[in-house]
Amino acid sequence: MISIETAKELIVKNIQPNSTSIKSLNFSLNHYLASDVISDVDIPLFNQSAMDGYAFKFSDKQLTLKVIDEIAAGDTKRVDVKNGEAIRIFTGSKLPESCDTVVMQELTERNGNELIVKDEGLKFQGNVRLKGNQLKKGAVALKKGTKLTPAAIGFLATLGIEKVSVYEKPSVAILATGSELMPLGSSLKEGQIFESNTHMLNAAINPFDVKLEINVIKDDLNTTKIAIKSALDKFDIVILSGGISVGDYDFVKECLLENEVKEVFHKIKQKPGKPLFFGKKGNKLVFALPGNPAAALSCFYMYVFPALQLMLGNLNPFLPSLQLPLAEKFIKKEGRAVFLKSVIQNNKVELLKGQDSDALQSFAIAHGLTYIPSEKDVVEQNELVEFYLLPQYVG
Ligand code: AMP
Ligand code: MG
Secondary structure, X not given: OEOHHHHHHHHHHHOOXXXXXXXXXXXXXXXXXXXXXXXXXXXXXXXXXXXXXXXXXXXXXXXXXXXEEEEOOOOOOOXXXXXXXXXXXXXXXXXXXXXXXXXXXHHEEEEOOEEEEOOOOOOOOOOEEOOOOOEOOOOEEEOOOOEOOHHHHHHHHHOOOOEEEEEOOOOEEEEEEOOOEEOOOOOOXXXXXXXXXXXXXXXXXXXXXXXXXXXXXXXXXXXXXXXXXXXXXXXXXXXXXXXXXXXXXXXXXXXXXXXXXXXXXEOEOEEOOOOOEEEEEOOEEEEEEOOOHHHHHHHHHHHHHHHHHHHHOOOOOOOOEXXXXXXXXXXXXXXXXXXXXXXXXXXXXXXXXXXXXXXXXXXXXXXXXXXXXXXXXXXXXXXXXXXXXXXHHOO
């Protein structure tokens, strides 16, 4: 058995980003950049007015100026504005080379072609967006590993970038094992239960928008072996549920090893989710989650979610965590680290009732998981704890 910290280190060490491809900007949403994007241009592209107003030479601020022309946004004409002159200008218009300052129209007085500047606080180069002020030509616009969010895509479009190099999304197979598991809609006989883990994991993976296949099989050695082989042949990541403990019908580990999956770790000193297995076959990843639903989902968020992020090229793969005070004193058994389903109330962490490995009702309303390390047996009221925010609250 290994510690949570070691398990996380092994995840990071053993997972490389997926292969890369060039995508057009509009098909790159939620991908991660596979290389730095260098800007070919200065941003702003030229000296620009930030206001609707008048452009002139700052040294003429006290004079009555003569308005000689106007430049609308998109006008490419060149106008020479001399001393004592001003030009009508609009937000986004190119500033004439002979001007250095813009006054907003609300702070002027205009009579015919005569203009008086009434902005006491106006500074040299005021209301001007200077060429290259945001970003210089040749500079790194976005670094490798940046997620292409709507803002990132907008930003790259301002640079005129049409294509980006990104990491491909991995494909995922979910394989649930258990002879007691029946599909939704079945009339259950005593001893059978509704299969829920594939619905849950499907929903948890859905935001990644990856190719996904789901399969549910009985506890049978041969069936399990064949199903694992077929999943490994076709998918980058194989996530199993159930059958990884020590029961007589837990065939998963044996079948993984027979399929030449190499163990990276099996069993973590944690509750829930002690039996978690992580292995590799070449670059393919295999996670075998415990069957208990809450344990399976905790393991998914703490280990499989980061693995997916690493393959996608995210350099910060783990759930974000906050240090928050605990609302009430907590005592646990010695020696095992725990992840506790929790909510944030009044800026404090409240631990929910129902922390068993099969308890999903508490998970359904949890904002996140509170981590209490193995060596900490008592946490006092208001003591700070580490709280991992679930992705649905990260956005
Ligand atoms: P296992 O890890 O296979 O020993 O399963 C542990 C517990 O989780 C048992 O009570 C199983 O019935 C339950 N379980 C396993 N797989 C699933 C699943 N896919 N959906 C719902 N419950 C499951
Ligand atoms: Mg089972």
